Structure formats: C-alpha cells, structure tokens
Amino acid sequence: MVSSVYYFDYAAATPVDERVFAAMKPYFSEHFYNPSSPYAQAVEVRREYETAKQMLAHTIGATGDELVMTAGATESINLAIGGFSGHKITTAAEHASVLRVIEADGGTILPVNKHGQVTAGQVDSAIQEDTELVSVALANHEIGSIQPVREIAAMVATKRAERLSRGNRTPLVLHCDASQGFGLIDIHVGRLGVDLLTLNAAKIYGPKQVGALWIRPGIIITPRIVGGGQEAGLRSGTENVAGTIGFAEAARIAADKRAGETKRLGALRDTLERTLTSRFSTAILSGHPRHRLANFCHISFPGIDAERLVFILEMDNVLVATGSACAANSGTRSSVLTAIGLADDVADGSIRLTLGRGTTDASVAAATERIIAAVEREATRTGVQL
Amino acid sequence: MVSSVYYFDYAAATPVDERVFAAMKPYFSEHFYNPSSPYAQAVEVRREYETAKQMLAHTIGATGDELVMTAGATESINLAIGGFSGHKITTAAEHASVLRVIEADGGTILPVNKHGQVTAGQVDSAIQEDTELVSVALANHEIGSIQPVREIAAMVATKRAERLSRGNRTPLVLHCDASQGFGLIDIHVGRLGVDLLTLNAAKIYGPKQVGALWIRPGIIITPRIVGGGQEAGLRSGTENVAGTIGFAEAARIAADKRAGETKRLGALRDTLERTLTSRFSTAILSGHPRHRLANFCHISFPGIDAERLVFILEMDNVLVATGSACAANSGTRSSVLTAIGLADDVADGSIRLTLGRGTTDASVAAATERIIAAVEREATRTGVQL
Known part of the structure; x- marks a missing residue:
C-alpha cells in the first residue's frame, strides 16, 4: 500500500521500521514473561527491558532510570504538566494535549510570532512567583518551527536560582515536548537544559502508543497512574517490554540516520x-x-x-x-x-x-x-x- | 523457551496467541496510518479500529462506543475510579492499583472473609450519602475467588434509586475489575449489572499494555489523559490500532475456548x-x-x-x-x-x-x-x- x-x-x-519490528517480535509470544515475576526467564525479560531504556536514554544523553515509559506523547505530556500544581505557562502554538492540560489549570498561554515561536524574554515576563512549570515544544507539529528551547532553559535556570536566593522554594521547571523534533534534531538533555522531555516512538518509525518522559534527577513529580509501583512509582502497570525495545531500536536507527x-x-x-x-x-x-x-x-x-x-x-x-x-x-x-x-x-x-x-x-x-x-x-x- | x-x-x-499476533502484524508497518488522518487509507484504518472495538464490546454484550481503549488494566482502573470524586468503597483483597487510587482519596476498605470475598450487605452498610463509587474485582488476582458482583450490583442499583427518590442526586456507580476473570468467565455487562468494567488484553493471550474500560451509557466520568480528544474525549492520544485489533481477536478466541x-x-x-x-x-x-x-x-x-x-x-x-x-x-x-x-x-x-x-x-x-x-x-x- x-x-x-x-x-x-x-x-x-510513520511505518514501523522492519528492524524495529524484528526487535519487538520475540517479546509477544516467546519472551512474554511479566518482568516482575521472580524466575530467571522473567528476570531476563526485565534485564532486556532495562537495557532498552538505557539505550533509549543514551540517545538523549541520559540514563535509563531517568526515563518513565508511557503509552505515548500525550500521556507523557499529561504526566509532566499534570505532575505540578501552581501557575503554568505555555505557548499558543502547542499541541492540543499541552494546551488542554494547562488550560484546565488556568495557566498563561503566550502569543507566538508569525513563525509560531516565543522568545525567552516573553517567557521570563510571564513567570510569576507561583509559576511551577513552563512547557514549550521543541518543534511545532504543524509548521515545523523550532523554538529557542536552549535560551528559554537558561533563562528558567537563572530565574529559579534567583527565586531560590530570595527564599522562594516553589519548584520551577521547563518541560519540552520533543515528539516532532526527535527524529531529525540531535537532543542532549544536558546541553538543551530542560528539566522534563517528552519523547514519542510513533513519530520515529517505532510503535504507536509508546512514549517516554525524561525527568531530570532530583525533580519530584506526582504520578498520574498508580498501582503496582512500576517505573519507580511514577507510572504503574505491567511494562510494555516489546514497545520499549522497539522504541530503543527506533531511536538507535534515528540517531544513525x-x-x-x-x-x-x-x-x-x-x-x-x-x-x-x-x-x-x-x-x-x-x-x-x-x-x-x-x-x-x-x-x-x-x-x-x-x-x-x-x-x-x-x-x-x-x-x-x-x-x-x-x-x-x-x-x-x-x-x-x-x-x-x-x-x-x-x-x-x-x-x-x-x-x-x-x-x-x-x-x-x-x-x-x-x-x-x-x-x-x-x-x-x-x-x-x- | x-x-x-x-x-x-x-x-x-500469557503469551500472545499466534492468531492474535497475525491479526496485529499488518498494522505496524503496512496499515500504519494515523486513524485521524483524512485520506482513504487512514479512514480504512479507523474503520478497522472501530470494528475491532465493536467485536471486543460484543463479547461482553456491549457496543464499541461504550469502550474506552487504554494502555492496560491499571490505566482503566485509574480512569474509572479517579473519574469520580466523593466517598469510595472497595475491599481489602483488591489489586494494588484499586487500593492505591481509593486510599489516595481516603475511601473505605472493607474487610473480606477467609476466601477474600465481601457480601452485598457489607457494601450496603458502607455506602454513605456522599458515596460515588464502589469497586469490586470480578475474581481475585492471587487466590482466584469470585466476588458476588451481581448481588452487589443489584444492591447498588436499589440504593441509587432509593437515594434519588429522596432527592440525593450524587452519582453512585459500581466498577468491576475483570482483568483476571475475563478469560474464563462469560461476562455480559447487562446481566452482571455493573456500571464500569475494566478489561485487560495481557491476561487473555493478547498484547501487553492494552486494556479497555467499559462505561455504561449515561455515566459521566472525568478523563485522566487529555489532548487530541480521542475515545470521545475520555482518553487522548493516537489510537493503539494494532493493540486493539489484537485484543478483539484475543477476546474472540477466549470466548470460543x-x-x-x-x-x-x-x-x-x-x-x-x-x-x-x-x-x-x-x-x-x-x-x-x-x-x-x-x-x-x-x-x-x-x-x-x-x-x-x-x-x-x-x-x-x-x-x-x-x-x-x-x-x-x-x-x-x-x-x-x-x-x-x-x-x-x-x-x-x-x-x-x-x-x-x-x-x-x-x-x-x-x-x-x-x-x-x-x-x-x-x-x-x-x-x-x-
């Protein structure tokens, strides 16, 4: 077709890359064990799952334990933004999932220029004493414009330090939805300077309904789905072993290409x-x-x-x-x-x-x-x- | 292995049944289109997705538009229980995901008998004027005991009617986690009498991270993941086409067997x-x-x-x-x-x-x-x- x-x-x-599909395939019917089960076959599945998270994390300069695997970018975004209370800021050009979560909390929606971009200065002016989160996409999902995320991140870091020095201990973090940018932009979370990063497998020739949220160590967020305590308690439910292994392979191929x-x-x-x-x-x-x-x-x-x-x-x-x-x-x-x-x-x-x-x-x-x-x-x- | x-x-x-895998396979790399895209290939994918939901729903005596597809039982449970406020009731023998959500809201945890069961009378006594939700598993995940769900459902319906007749319009619903029972128990939501039902593909030889929440028509619940408005606004994110088609096939085979x-x-x-x-x-x-x-x-x-x-x-x-x-x-x-x-x-x-x-x-x-x-x-x- x-x-x-x-x-x-x-x-x-994007169609799933044939190498991604081949990597996932054994985890449906053969290595199907629950990663939380105690016997060796299941422990091996857990090890392969953790290795896949590690590989995926490496492609953004992070480690596997900093990633929370989710059912896609929309869930990652809901987890990231919904994980904070207080005042929130985003731009009018964001994806519906960002806008809906921020609107629900009565946040600030910044206007954008004719290319769909905001400046660090605009974000700076919008930050209030009770602002907890800023969310800016890496690249726009309709017109492809890339936001000045690094500049915004540097400004947010300065603001956070300044606020802390005045004794205001309210958290202030920057979330970046990199769903659209991940395939073609080389992302290194350290250099980018963001605190939370949403990734999506379905946009990089990986499986649908597979996403991740990278969380900078030390940042505390409230989980949205609770239960068995998987993903360090931040996202419960039996792990998506096949999906995560497919995502890691898709990210490896994307980095190569x-x-x-x-x-x-x-x-x-x-x-x-x-x-x-x-x-x-x-x-x-x-x-x-x-x-x-x-x-x-x-x-x-x-x-x-x-x-x-x-x-x-x-x-x-x-x-x-x-x-x-x-x-x-x-x-x-x-x-x-x-x-x-x-x-x-x-x-x-x-x-x-x-x-x-x-x-x-x-x-x-x-x-x-x-x-x-x-x-x-x-x-x-x-x-x-x- | x-x-x-x-x-x-x-x-x-459970290992994914080979027929389930065969049903899912074309939707990874061949029919990979986004079901929300406007062209015929994508419209066809949406039709196949909706047909799969319809087939799945039929196995529990429901219709496709009454199902919200999720990333597994844990998400379904969080959506069902978290979708209500007010007082909630469950049993001490429930799965962690039910207990964690209800505990977070300060609900009532009923003691169980030596078989892990509660009676309709026990639930009845625990219902307060502000109780909005009761959650009871169909079958226990550790010892397999089946709860008297039909009796509890009949009692809840009576209570709801009685409360309404006194002018108390607080919703009162019964959620049933059927993750463990669905494979071997013939479920008909009408005869069972529940209002919300959690289903899980991973326990019936279907794919992991695929679940559903059946919602009785007329019941209003608050979504947990918002954004693009998929699943009638109750669960945003690009649909899991392969997973849903696999779930429907797994449910068909389970019904046969x-x-x-x-x-x-x-x-x-x-x-x-x-x-x-x-x-x-x-x-x-x-x-x-x-x-x-x-x-x-x-x-x-x-x-x-x-x-x-x-x-x-x-x-x-x-x-x-x-x-x-x-x-x-x-x-x-x-x-x-x-x-x-x-x-x-x-x-x-x-x-x-x-x-x-x-x-x-x-x-x-x-x-x-x-x-x-x-x-x-x-x-x-x-x-x-x-």
Whole structure:
C-alpha cells in the first residue's frame, strides 16, 4: 500500500521500521514473561527491558532510570504538566494535549510570532512567583518551527536560582515536548537544559502508543497512574517490554540516520517549496525559513479549499494533511494557524507535507506535479486568482 | 523457551496467541496510518479500529462506543475510579492499583472473609450519602475467588434509586475489575449489572499494555489523559490500532475456548490440588472451594520458605509465583493473604500456580512431582513437620 502511494504525512504517522519490528517480535509470544515475576526467564525479560531504556536514554544523553515509559506523547505530556500544581505557562502554538492540560489549570498561554515561536524574554515576563512549570515544544507539529528551547532553559535556570536566593522554594521547571523534533534534531538533555522531555516512538518509525518522559534527577513529580509501583512509582502497570525495545531500536536507527536524512529531506523539501512558490505567486509558506524541521512543508493557497485539495490529491495517490491530524479529528480550524495570524481564507487553503524515509526525488517530483494540477483545477473551478 | 519449561504463571502473563499476533502484524508497518488522518487509507484504518472495538464490546454484550481503549488494566482502573470524586468503597483483597487510587482519596476498605470475598450487605452498610463509587474485582488476582458482583450490583442499583427518590442526586456507580476473570468467565455487562468494567488484553493471550474500560451509557466520568480528544474525549492520544485489533481477536478466541478450557483446566487444577494435599496434610488451599477461577491454585506449606521453593522449582523448569507479581515487585508480604487472615508463616509458605492453554496432563504431573520433591527437600533441610 505504501509503495503504490506517495505518502507525505510522516508527521502524523510513520511505518514501523522492519528492524524495529524484528526487535519487538520475540517479546509477544516467546519472551512474554511479566518482568516482575521472580524466575530467571522473567528476570531476563526485565534485564532486556532495562537495557532498552538505557539505550533509549543514551540517545538523549541520559540514563535509563531517568526515563518513565508511557503509552505515548500525550500521556507523557499529561504526566509532566499534570505532575505540578501552581501557575503554568505555555505557548499558543502547542499541541492540543499541552494546551488542554494547562488550560484546565488556568495557566498563561503566550502569543507566538508569525513563525509560531516565543522568545525567552516573553517567557521570563510571564513567570510569576507561583509559576511551577513552563512547557514549550521543541518543534511545532504543524509548521515545523523550532523554538529557542536552549535560551528559554537558561533563562528558567537563572530565574529559579534567583527565586531560590530570595527564599522562594516553589519548584520551577521547563518541560519540552520533543515528539516532532526527535527524529531529525540531535537532543542532549544536558546541553538543551530542560528539566522534563517528552519523547514519542510513533513519530520515529517505532510503535504507536509508546512514549517516554525524561525527568531530570532530583525533580519530584506526582504520578498520574498508580498501582503496582512500576517505573519507580511514577507510572504503574505491567511494562510494555516489546514497545520499549522497539522504541530503543527506533531511536538507535534515528540517531544513525539523523545527519544524512536532515540534509537529504531538507534538499527535497526546499525543491518542493521552490517549485510550488514559483508556480503560484500567491502561495504562502509557514514556519521559520531557517529554524524549522527539515522535513516540514506547510503551504497555503489562499482561496482554495484545502479539504478538497487533500481529497483530489488522494485520488491521485498523493497523501497530505490539512492542519494536524488532531485538529482534523475535531473538525475545527487549526489553533496554530490562528496563533500565527493566518487569515481564515489562507488557513483554510493550507496543506502540510511532511517528508520521511520513503520520500525520494521521484516522489517529490510526482507530488509537485499533482499538487500543481490540483490547485490549478480548483482555481479554475472556483475562479480564484493565483 | 516456553516449550522446554512448565509454565504455571498464566495469571502474571500469557503469551500472545499466534492468531492474535497475525491479526496485529499488518498494522505496524503496512496499515500504519494515523486513524485521524483524512485520506482513504487512514479512514480504512479507523474503520478497522472501530470494528475491532465493536467485536471486543460484543463479547461482553456491549457496543464499541461504550469502550474506552487504554494502555492496560491499571490505566482503566485509574480512569474509572479517579473519574469520580466523593466517598469510595472497595475491599481489602483488591489489586494494588484499586487500593492505591481509593486510599489516595481516603475511601473505605472493607474487610473480606477467609476466601477474600465481601457480601452485598457489607457494601450496603458502607455506602454513605456522599458515596460515588464502589469497586469490586470480578475474581481475585492471587487466590482466584469470585466476588458476588451481581448481588452487589443489584444492591447498588436499589440504593441509587432509593437515594434519588429522596432527592440525593450524587452519582453512585459500581466498577468491576475483570482483568483476571475475563478469560474464563462469560461476562455480559447487562446481566452482571455493573456500571464500569475494566478489561485487560495481557491476561487473555493478547498484547501487553492494552486494556479497555467499559462505561455504561449515561455515566459521566472525568478523563485522566487529555489532548487530541480521542475515545470521545475520555482518553487522548493516537489510537493503539494494532493493540486493539489484537485484543478483539484475543477476546474472540477466549470466548470460543471459554467453556472447554474452564472444564479442562478445572479438572487439571483439582487433580493438582488433590495430589498435593493428599501428600502434605498441613498444606492449606486458599480461595473459595467452588466460587473460584478454574485455573487458580493457591497453596501454602506452613513453615516452608516459598521464595526458596520458587527458586528450586525454577531450577527444575517449573515456573510458579509467590503471591502476585505486583506484590513480588515491591518485596512486601501480599496484602491479600493478610486480608484473608493467613498467619505469617503460612503466607510466607505460599505459592500460586495458575494454569493456561499450554497446561496438559503431563505438565501437571511433572509439576506435582517436582513440587512434592522440593517441599520434601526443604522440610528435611529445615526440620519442618509436614
């Protein structure tokens, strides 16, 4: 199925890499033991589980015991943000899961610039005496813009020290949702300076419903799912052995391919964008021109109905997204596009193409040609000037 | 590995059935699309996901839209119980995940009889004007006793109606953790009369980290994981398509095999217990003699160190549990055995054998012989009279 279509929605879902699947396979029916059981076969499964966590942690410069395995980025985000009380801060361009948790607590939602970014100064100004948590994505899930996380982290650290020196012992931490960035951005938690980091296997050719939350040692968070006390009491339930082993393998492969894929996909994406904007002078690219994920292309054709475009392209075997999958799910206009100030008719004419390992020169050429034909056809049909 | 050992710990973990694995396999790398994406391939994945939920729901006499898919029984339990505020009631023999959530809210923990059971009358007496939830397992995870859930459900319904007639509109619901019972007990939510039911794929030869919570229509619960709004807003995060399809297939197979396996395993278990108690007159069986899961054998050898026994049996290729996996994890004495009033030296001499699809006459004979030899050896070594 994948081979007969041109798939440009790698930000929504990635196929599980065959090596990842091979690594997971023995843990379904053969090494199926409960890692908490006492006999050698189960102890061996626990050892392999812990080794996988260690390998996964190494790819971000951390250790296995600093990771809490979860059922995906949404759970990690809920655990991270919900693990704190007090005032919280995030940006208007965040994923729904971040916004919903912070809104529930009545936090501050910072406006973003036209690329969907905030500055460290903006965050600084929003921090109150009772602020406990700031949450900023590494890269935006719709337009790919990369946030200045390192600068924000340095500012938060300074603020925390300053607050402590005044005797205010309220915790102040920075959570970073790296779901979209992990595949193509080399993350080292020490250098990045964050306190909590959300990772997602499903976006890096690993299994769905597998995620992790990295927690800087010394940070105390309240668990969201309690019971048997697994994951150091922070997330109970029998461990996802197969999923974690698959995630570690996916992260290893991603690290191997990162530099090459970033260069390769960036060049393909640039060609795609150049060709489309040359042909359509009214087309608008969103996302930061340079500080953006190499595989993201978000393009708007003002006056064109993107939902129809997606449908026409699908008939032509080119699969692209309108906004994000989650926004599509709820049937509402993307909050990210509103936040970056796109007019409604521009936002409604937006498609997102995200490239991945299966993307080639030929698939980009085919997609470009078919997008041009589809946009021209729709413009003719509706009388829109391009 | 499984074929060379005699596995008697099916309550801790079950191998994934090969048909279940075959059903899941296409959804990792081939039909990997995000069910929320708009194109036909993804819509098809969503349809298959919804069909799987429908099939799973049918096995308990429900419909697919009444199920919330989760990452396992622990999450289902946290969602069910944590979804209510007010006073809560459970029993001292429940799984750690039920106890931890209810204890956190300062609820009532009812004592159990020597078989680990409560009566509807006991629950009735504990219900206060502000009680919102009662949680009782279908079958105990350590000794297999079946609770009188139907009687408790009828009482709760009467109480609710009576309370409502007096103008008290506080919700009152019954949650049932059916993790252990689902494989061998035919569950029909309508006939059972519960309001919330926790199911677990990992105990019925399905994948780990896959669970469901059935919610009776009309019951409003607060979600624990928010974000993209999947599962009708009750559990956000990209759906576990492969896991859910695997769970549905596992439930279908379990339904097919239920009657036959209950009879077959019950006979094997009875032979095992008869042989062991004939040989050791001081041995004590726990769990209700009749109202008990057919595959559970919980036996205590007073004065014998069960941890050593498990180790010796493991050397002899017989895998059994001491207490439950979760209790073993935390290294403390099982709270179930304390709740049913077993003296410490009896509790510490307890092993749990749980039978399953791989159990045969030959494996029971081999296990029996090796358990007798191990107990005799330990008794001789320590001078314990049997």
